[in-house]
Amino acid sequence: xxxxxxxxxxxxxxxxxxxxxxxxxxxxxxxxxxxxxxxxxxxxxxxxxxxxxxxxxxxxxxxxxxxxxxxxxxxxxxxxxxxxxxxxxxxxxxxxxxxxxxxxxxxxxxxxxxxxxxxxxxxxxxxxxxxxxxxx
Amino acid sequence: xxxxxxxxxxxxxxxxxxxxxxxxxxxxxxxxxxxxxxxxxxxxxxxxxxxxxxxxxxxxxxxxxxxxxxxxxxxxxxxxxxxxxxxxxxxxxxxxxxxxxxxxxxxx
Numbered sequence: 510x511x512x513x514x515x516x517x518x519x520x521x522x523x524x525x526x527x528x529x530x531x532x533x534x535x536x537x538x539x540x541x542x543x544x545x546x547x548x549x550x551x552x553x554x555x556x557x558x559x560x561x562x563x564x565x566x567x568x569x570x571x572x573x574x575x576x577x578x579x580x581x582x583x584x585x586x587x588x589x590x591x592x593x594x595x596x597x598x599x600x601x602x603x604x605x606x607x608x609x610x611x612x613x614x615x616x617x618x619x620x621x622x623x624x625x626x627x628x629x630x631x632x633x634x635x636x637x638x639x640x641x642x643x644x645x
Numbered sequence: 646x647x648x649x650x651x652x653x654x655x656x657x658x659x660x661x662x663x664x665x666x667x668x669x670x671x672x673x674x675x676x677x678x679x680x681x682x683x684x685x686x687x688x689x690x691x692x693x694x695x696x697x698x699x700x701x702x703x704x705x706x707x708x709x710x711x712x713x714x715x716x717x718x719x720x721x722x723x724x725x726x727x728x729x730x731x732x733x734x735x736x737x738x739x740x741x742x743x744x745x746x747x748x749x750x751x752x753x
Contacts, residue, residue, distance in 0.1 A: 521655065
């Protein structure tokens with residue numbers, strides 16, 4: 510037996526970030542972005558002036574607003590809590606990508622814009638791809 | 646997990662105690678005598694998984710309840726997530742970092 514294995518501890522004391530790393534996931538942001546896109550579709554295609562149609566229209570607007578906000582919140586959690594300086598070194602565009610994605614969330618709240626919704630979906634996908642790459 | 650000897654060795658896994666300890670540091674730990682004190686580094690059993698050991702710094706001591714946290718809070722799972730731990734879970738005080746050689750030193 511060499512000196513190193515003689516001196517090596519047999520016990521491990523953990524100094525980990527195990528729980529947060531286990532539960533970070535870009536999926537909620539993706540679902541929220543997909544919901545925004547779906548609501549834009551529904552709002553754009555909405556017709557009818559009867560009460561039921563107006564109710565559906567207003568609900569679609571409210572859900573778009575809500576999910577754009579959820580998307581922003583989920584992105585900010587990933588940005589500020591999950592990603593670390595070493596990720597930034599590997600993905601130098603990370604801050605810019607997050608900043609633009611968060612701005613797209615705001616744009617989707619302000620407008621009914623299929624392109625903005627598709628851009629948000631693409632931005633979230635880009636972030637999700639980076640996230641999963643860091644997990645490999 | 647309760648080592649029987651008065652002094653035992655542990656290997657640090659993870660970065661939540663940086664810069665005090667780095668991943669892979671080897672520590673000598675004295676079995677705890679007396680209650681833990683705020684500010685000191687301790688080895689404790691994980692409240693979520695008693696067979697597992699944690700190394701953390703004591704934040705506050707209130708009666709028999711102790712909060713622990715990492716020195717590097719961005720990378721730490723600690724009392725912010727799992728709440729205070731009972732003082733009986735605290736089993737030792739690391740007092741010497743004995744490897745790697747260039748990092749040998751007493752624990753503050």
